[in-house]
Structures are given as C-alpha cells and as structure tokens.
Amino acid sequence: QKEVEQDPGPLSVPEGAIVSLNCTYSNSAFQYFMWYRQYSRKGPELLMYTYSSGNKEDGRFTAQVDKSSKYISLFIRDSQPSDSATYLCATSDYKLSFGAGTTVTVRA
C-alpha cells in the first residue's frame, strides 16, 4: 500500500467551475501536507503548504487537512485554463511521500 493515495484522474471541468482534489495518507507521523502543481515537461512547484488540521486559503486555492481521518483536499475556485496541470499531494515526516497525481484540464 502506498503511503499516499490520490484520487485518479483525469479531471476535465469548464472554466469557472470548482475543482476538488483529494488524497488520503496512512502514516499518522506525517506533519507537513503539501500540494504541488506540475505543468507539462516541468518540475513540480509548491502550491500550498500546511502544518496542521484545518483550512488554508491562498487566493482561489484552499487546502484542507483532516488529521483524524488522514484526508487532505485541494479546492480551486473560479478555475481558469491556466490551472490546467497535474496536481500532486504530498506528505512529510522527514521525507516526502507523493500521491500519483491528478491531471486537471480546464476548458475555456
């Protein structure tokens, strides 16, 4: 069993829709929770970073962490074609564990 399981994609939504991405993790020792965005043929880049349970907002992006159920989510409001990318969830104790990634396409 992988340490981080991510909902498989791909996901295709119309512009302006809300995108919802989800992951579960197995190791309760994980302390840090991240979402990375990866454009085609590029390296992943950090999008959101949280340390504790609860919500964190950054513009159109909201990251949620529920440590009791070991569940992490990313919501993208008012999605734009420029949000089309692969999104990877990740958790960390002292090393990073990644989900398999969900490819999102936002249609204009």
Next chain:
Amino acid sequence: NAGVTQTPKFQVLKTGQSMTLQCAQDMNHEYMSWYRQDPGMGLRLIHYSVGAGITDQGEVPNGYNVSRSTTEDFPLRLLSAAPSQTSVYFCASSREGEAFFGQGTRLTVV
C-alpha cells in the same frame, strides 16, 4: 537565485552504459532526494540524503547509487543502464517538507 540545478536535461544511453546525473542546490538545505516519474506512477523516491555523508534508499533504489560529499551536491549514478530506467528524473532539495525541484532529466535507454 539558482535554486536546484539539474544536468543534463536530456540524455540517451545504450543498455549497459553508466552515467551520472548531477544535482546542485544553493539553499543550504540538508535534505535532498532523487525521484523518477513515470506515466501513472507519480513521483517515486529513489534515494535521499539528510545531510552530507548520509544517504538512504527510497522506494525504487535498485540500479542507482548516490553519494553526498557536500551539502550542495547530490549526484545520482546509473551503474548499468537498462530500458526500464527510461524515465524523467527529478532532484529535490527541501526543508521542513517544503521541496524545490530541478527541471528534470529526460533519460532514454535504448
């Protein structure tokens, strides 16, 4: 501000050849790691290091060696390339879970 620099960006190897993928960071991070990314598999950890002189295996270490003689550099060596090692390789440098990735090396083994 260079961040994480990986070289080369592209490489074609013949089966059985060896090569070294270079990775350097200028952020003074203790933790560095190598991943491979294959379609549908996400990022899989090959080897990682928590500081100079300390390395450990990740999820898919077979066929790869690493060393960490300095904080800045973390090279990945392919000992005898196999077609199964055709992949995109990413080096990352991180602190408290926040990772910075290089631009990747696209490796094809024929």
